[in-house]
Amino acid sequence: MLNLKATDIGRGASAADLIRDALREAIVQGELRDGETLRQDQIAGLFNVSRIPVREALARLEAEGLVTSHRYKGAVVASLSLEEIAETFEFRALVEPEVVRRSVARMGADTLALARGHCAAFATEADPGAWAQHNRAFHSALYRDAGRPYHLRVVSDALDKVGRYLRAQLVLTDGMARARREHDAILEACAAGDADRAAELTRAHILGASELLIDFLRRERGGG
Amino acid sequence: MLNLKATDIGRGASAADLIRDALREAIVQGELRDGETLRQDQIAGLFNVSRIPVREALARLEAEGLVTSHRYKGAVVASLSLEEIAETFEFRALVEPEVVRRSVARMGADTLALARGHCAAFATEADPGAWAQHNRAFHSALYRDAGRPYHLRVVSDALDKVGRYLRAQLVLTDGMARARREHDAILEACAAGDADRAAELTRAHILGASELLIDFLRRERGGG
DNA sequence: ATATTGCAAATCGGATCCAATATGCGATCA
DNA sequence: TGATCGCATATTGGATCCGATTTGCAATAT
Structure with a gap:
């Protein structure tokens, strides 16, 4: 019988997942300041990916309420009153x-x-x-x-x-x-x-x- | 002075927003059954758009817990125990x-x-x-x-x-x-x-x- | 006959390209 | 001189294209 420490690669996080986690961490830790704008290009560059996974990450974070985005103007770190x-x-x-x-x-x-x-x-x-x-x-x-x-x-x-x-x-x-x-x-x-x-x-x-x-x-x- | 019933067009919903709302409605209303898979192509076809906005909509819905997605296998309507x-x-x-x-x-x-x-x-x-x-x-x-x-x-x-x-x-x-x-x-x-x-x-x-x-x-x- | 293997279609994640909109700066005009 | 207009640039939203992975089926070997 086969006996390996098999790690489910398919379950491995996608690029969008990794970016979402990293951004959330940065926002929660306060490394990204309140109201700071999040440029898709820049973030994509940091992770050496295209903007597609970045946009999915931002969409997720927006649903979580950590980011607010305005059409054609981009996303900013949500600032709370x-x-x-x-x-x-x-x-x-x-x-x-x-x-x-x-x-x-x-x-x-x-x-x-x-x-x-x-x-x-x-x-x-x-x-x-x-x-x-x-x-x-x-x-x-x-x-x-x-x-x-x-x-x-x-x-x-x-x-x-x-x-x-x-x-x-x-x-x-x-x-x-x-x-x-x-x-x-x-x-x-x-x-x-x-x-x-x-x-x-x-x-x-x-x-x-x-x-x-x-x-x-x-x-x-x-x-x- | 100008006095119009101006509606902020820029605030208008993006395709991803519309798709997210429509999918959420369908899930909440039960039109999409528990565990039913959500094909990106199919949804994109329904709205006459590419898969990109569909993927962002699914990402949002996943963050809301209405959808669960597995890498390379697609998204399904989240079924609750x-x-x-x-x-x-x-x-x-x-x-x-x-x-x-x-x-x-x-x-x-x-x-x-x-x-x-x-x-x-x-x-x-x-x-x-x-x-x-x-x-x-x-x-x-x-x-x-x-x-x-x-x-x-x-x-x-x-x-x-x-x-x-x-x-x-x-x-x-x-x-x-x-x-x-x-x-x-x-x-x-x-x-x-x-x-x-x-x-x-x-x-x-x-x-x-x-x-x-x-x-x-x-x-x-x-x-x- | 059955289990295994190889292949092809389906589907997804991501990259690249194009269109739409916002923004900033300089030209223009009162 | 100062406000307004127009264009160039930056940036986002979406479409199309490509590589990766899954999945079902057929071919094959035992």
Whole structure:
């Protein structure tokens, strides 16, 4: 009998997939600034492909809400108003607590250890550029036992939308100290198997971050 | 000064947009069956265009979760497992009540009248093929004053995903009588300005429909 | 007879080419 | 001098063409 480490090549990502992932990463990480225009030619050049896969990647990202495009004028990184940012956080504050709630009830020791690891990594990371990744990895670990793939997908989309602002919140406001404390508390509740408390703490965590971020952006954008 | 009813032509939909909308409509309405393959050539022929805009439309629909595509094998209408359908309804049952809650607090007389109209149209419609549209229009009316565009978008996506199953539920089970009653109750709560009751009724409405539908599908799909 | 192999049609992903639109700069005119 | 018009350039949207992969069927070997 044949026994190989066969990797399904056909399932391999197409060029459009790779470009979509790379662009999404860049947008979420904030490497592409708010409102920056995305030239098809330029992106195609970066990946040594024609503009066709680039256009499909942009079409996907537009459906995800990370990019807005205007006919014959091109695509730009979607920029969110304060209201849109606030609403996205309120949405997260609605959904994520329910996800942790279910997750805690089914959480295994391995997941708990994983979450603990990401929590520690987040707390001790010196490079601000890596904070957001640890943060997200921590929360993802807390959600992964929920058995709710659609909820996770929707939450992930919401996080992608506000990722670069969240990053700013962690780095530019003193959100780190607070986040560390709150992460510890959430983790403790999960370890204790107290789903309700984990849910409530998650909700407060999200709304608190939102408040800090909105205040910061209001000052920065010089608006009223 | 110039004074014309100027319509922004540049905003006009591209071919890819039109095709995406048409395909989405067809999928949601159930005209394209579960798991049916979508040939690029064929669709391109229907719209008298090349395959390029078709591919962009499919890319968008894949991002929305209405289509799944496999490399070199083509795209098919995404078919949902019972678990996925149930989860989507639970997601709706989480989000939509919060949307009505906010909406009721700000609901104007015009919106109430609109909802009443759709409710009556739903209740008196003879053609089963039109039930789903009236149903959706009714709920959309109830949500539109919430001032929560992102929530509405997410809810709309979830409804698109289960639209064709919901249609089956209304037509093939005796969900109509129940839906009529529950719509009346929700509408009454909204008219009375009782946001909490409207929210709770909405939640029960969604979960009840889910139960009927899942039972029906379990029998139909011959599963355990 | 059955399993394997080779080939041909169908289909997809991507490249290249052309048309449509936007944008910026210079010429023109009051 | 300043506003407007017109054209050149840049960029996008779509069509056509080409190579890659799948799939079904027929030929063949055991």
